[in-house]
Amino acid sequence: MRALTLNPIKHLSIITVIRHNGFLKFNFLCTSISTSSAEPLEPIKSKATNQIALGLSFGLRKCTNLWSVKQAHAKAIACGIQHDTHLSTKIAILYVSFHKVDAANSVFESIPNPCSYLWNYMIRGYATEGQFGRSLGLYNEMMQKGLRPDKFAFPFVLKSCAGLSNLELGKLVHQHSVCCGCSNDRFVNVALVDMYAKCGEVETARLVFDKMAVRDLVSWTSMISGYGHNGYNSETLEFFDLMRDSGVKANRVSLLSVLLACGSLGALRKGEWFHNYVIQTGFQCDVLVVTALMDMYAKCGSLDLARSLFDEAAGKDVVCWSAMIACYGLHGNGRKAVDLFNEMVKTGVRPNHVTFTSVLSACSHSGLLEDGKRYFKLMEEVFGIAPKLNHFSCMVDLLGRAGRLYEAKTLIENMPVKPDAIIWGSLLGACRIYRNLDLAERVADIIFQLDHFQSGYHVLLSNIYAAKSRWNKAEMVRNMMARRGANKIQGFSLIEFDNTVHKFGVGDRSHPQSDRIYSKLEELAAKMKRLGYVPSTDFVLHDIEEEGKEEALSYHSERLAIAFGLINTSPGTPIRVTKNLRICGDCHNAIKFIVKIEKRLIIVRDMHRFHHFEDGACSCRDYW
DNA sequence: GTAGGGTTAG
Numbered sequence: 242m243r244a245l246t247l248n249p250i251k252h253l254s255i256i257t258v259i260r261h262n263g264f265l266k267f268n269f270l271c272t273s274i275s276t277s278s279a280e281p282l283e284p285i286k287s288k289a290t291n292q293i294a295l296g297l298s299f300g301l302r303k304c305t306n307l308w309s310v311k312q313a314h315a316k317a318i319a320c321g322i323q324h325d326t327h328l329s330t331k332i333a334i335l336y337v338s339f340h341k342v343d344a345a346n347s348v349f350e351s352i353p354n355p356c357s358y359l360w361n362y363m364i365r366g367y368a369t370e371g372q373f374g375r376s377l378g379l380y381n382e383m384m385q386k387g388l389r390p391d392k393f394a395f396p397f398v399l400k401s402c403a404g405l406s407n408l409e410l411g412k413l414v415h416q417h418s419v420c421c422g423c424s425n426d427r428f429v430n431v432a433l434v435d436m437y438a439k440c441g442e443v444e445t446a447r448l449v450f451d452k453m454a455v456r457d458l459v460s461w462t463s464m465i466s467g468y469g470h471n472g473y474n475s476e477t478l479e480f481f482d483l484m485r486d487s488g489v490k491a492n493r494v495s496l497l498s499v500l501l502a503c504g505s506l507g508a509l510r511k512g513e514w515f516h517n518y519v520i521q522t523g524f525q526c527d528v529l530v531v532t533a534l535m536d537m538y539a540k541c542g543s544l545d546l547a548r549s550l551f552d553e554a555a556g557k558d559v560v561c562w563s564a565m566i567a568c569y570g571l572h573g574n575g576r577k578a579v580d581l582f583n584e585m586v587k588t589g590v591r592p593n594h595v596t597f598t599s600v601l602s603a604c605s606h607s608g609l610l611e612d613g614k615r616y617f618k619l620m621e622e623v624f625g626i627a628p629k630l631n632h633f634s635c636m637v638d639l640l641g642r643a644g645r646l647y648e649a650k651t652l653i654e655n656m657p658v659k660p661d662a663i664i665w666g667s668l669l670g671a672c673r674i675y676r677n678l679d680l681a682e683r684v685a686d687i688i689f690q691l692d693h694f695q696s697g698y699h700v701l702l703s704n705i706y707a708a709k710s711r712w713n714k715a716e717m718v719r720n721m722m723a724r725r726g727a728n729k730i731q732g733f734s735l736i737e738f739d740n741t742v743h744k745f746g747v748g749d750r751s752h753p754q755s756d757r758i759y760s761k762l763e764e765l766a767a768k769m770k771r772l773g774y775v776p777s778t779d780f781v782l783h784d785i786e787e788e789g790k791e792e793a794l795s796y797h798s799e800r801l802a803i804a805f806g807l808i809n810t811s812p813g814t815p816i817r818v819t820k821n822l823r824i825c826g827d828c829h830n831a832i833k834f835i836v837k838i839e840k841r842l843i844i845v846r847d848m849h850r851f852h853h854f855e856d857g858a859c860s861c862r863d864y865w
Numbered sequence: 866g867t868a869g870g871g872t873t874a875g
Binding site for chain 1: 866867868869870871872873874875
């Protein structure tokens with residue numbers, strides 16, 4: 242071991258210089274005590290070590306880059322002063338702020354008794370990096386050591402509970418935060434609102450919000466996004482108005498939430514209003530806001546507007562590109578999605594797993610079998626992204642729709658992730674399209690072992706039997722579904738008119754204009770019949786989430802919403818309807834007749850994609 | 866020293 246040749250006195254003088262001249266001299270100190278030799282240095286055994294620690298700490302005060310932190314850390318080890326609490330704490334905190342939480346943790350673990358300030362910082366670091374389990378582990382360890390977390394720790398502990406959707410733990414942490422006297426802290430309360438909302442307890446989130454003494458922009462925004470997160474889209478918009486009424490001015494984050502809600506509701510007019518608001522408030526150059534605007538326009542049916550926003554956006558990142566690719570997929574334009582993906586890669590933006598989900602889904606919806614297979618291969622081989630359940634789902638869907646049923650089955654059986662009922666359900670859907678009863682029965686067996694209580698799979702299997710005229714079997718599956726008390730999702734359709742979103746259920750008569758709506762449908766039915774429309778009695782055309790056969794097909798929610806739109810808008814105006822389930826085959830056929838009769842463009846967004854009906858045809862070319 | 870946020874399958 243080679244002794245450090247620097248004279249302690251010289252060190253002291255350097256430290257004095259650092260104190261007076263700041264960071265530049267800190268680098269000098271690092272260099273002075275470094276050695277070109279690979280041999281470890283013998284720790285300095287003199288009073289100067291404390292001074293060196295002080296000097297490094299002092300130098301780190303103005304530290305703005307990771308390199309300096311690493312240098313200081315290395316020097317601390319070289320001088321044997323890595324156990325200096327003050328210096329190590331500083332180094333660990335800096336590592337956290339440079340997102341090097343594991344490096345911070347190694348320093349943290351070397352400190353015999355870290356202060357609560359550092360504990361908090363470590364909990365924060367892991368929570369911020371998405372390592373929620375480790376963040377909670379530290380919180381637990383902190384309590385076991387008898388240390389009391391404070392108002393700086395709880396927001397991040399709660400963030401970790403939210404990240405893991407662990408409501409039970411979240412409730413315990415809530416109680417603990419009250420015990421620790423943090424119930425009035427606004428940061429803790431915002432984190433509570435966020436935690437409850439992300440764990441699906443939006444009403445509890447609201448209770449916390451209502452009790453808050455100070456409601457600033459962030460607390461309002463947490464509640465707004467909390468509503469959105471739980472699918473309470475109308476409430477999201479209402480709450481935004483309430484916030485503004487209370488005198489709090491919106492910022493980009495709150496705008497992101499409302500734009501998302503407009504997209505989910507298909508509320509184009511409202512979305513346009515917010516677009517205008519974005520321009521007035523000067524957020525139109527913010528790439529996050531532009532991405533949300535694109536998403537909103539595309540989900541409201543205006544793909545062209547989404548594209549022009551995309552073209553004008555400055556500083557497009559991978560999320561922005563992926564969003565535009567997803568927009569094309571949603572509208573059934575797989576070719577453009579694929580082209581845009583290639584353009585993105587050429588531009589030098591690296592795709593992520595979401596980009597691939599969007600590309601594969603776009604290929605699947607457009608029937609681009611070979612492209613889909615190629616990109617699936619590419620993602621791992623060229624971009625090093627291991628496929629996840631999302632990607633396998635897209636591939637099973639792609640192969641299944643293209644009739645490659647056994648290829649899809651082999652893929653499920655050999656994938657490295659555990660298949661769920663839904664991915665098998667996708668294959669069952671393909672069996673329905675290609676009327677493969679033999680495979681359907683085997684697949685259904687697997688599904689029912691995994692998930693007994695979804696009506697969709699029972700309906701699907703029953704429809705396959707019906708399509709093969711196996712009526713007894715079809716009836717048996719329906720009875721089995723009734724015995725098992727399988728859940729059924731209620732279908733509904735939304736249409737925006739006069740700045741309000743109108744909601745219709747199947748056979749719904751609760752709307753004030755109900756009589757006029759039903760008369761309109763009767764009038765249409767007569768005209769459709771003359772043009773050759775025959776209501777479909779073929780179960781096979783019905784979807785996995787079909788509304789029950791007991792309901793008259795002509796009163797499916799999308800038809801009620803369309804009739805409402807026809808009555809209330811002037812001729813020639815496009816009609817936009819959003820449906821929570823997949824559009825059924827009979828409605829799909831009927832709308833083709835309706836657009837011909839009414840000479841309108843009707844855009845229906847179902848749970849998977851858009852259908853643009855115009856001049857007797859649909860943009861999906863009946864492939865959906 | 867602290868909070869809220871844009872894209873994604875079936």
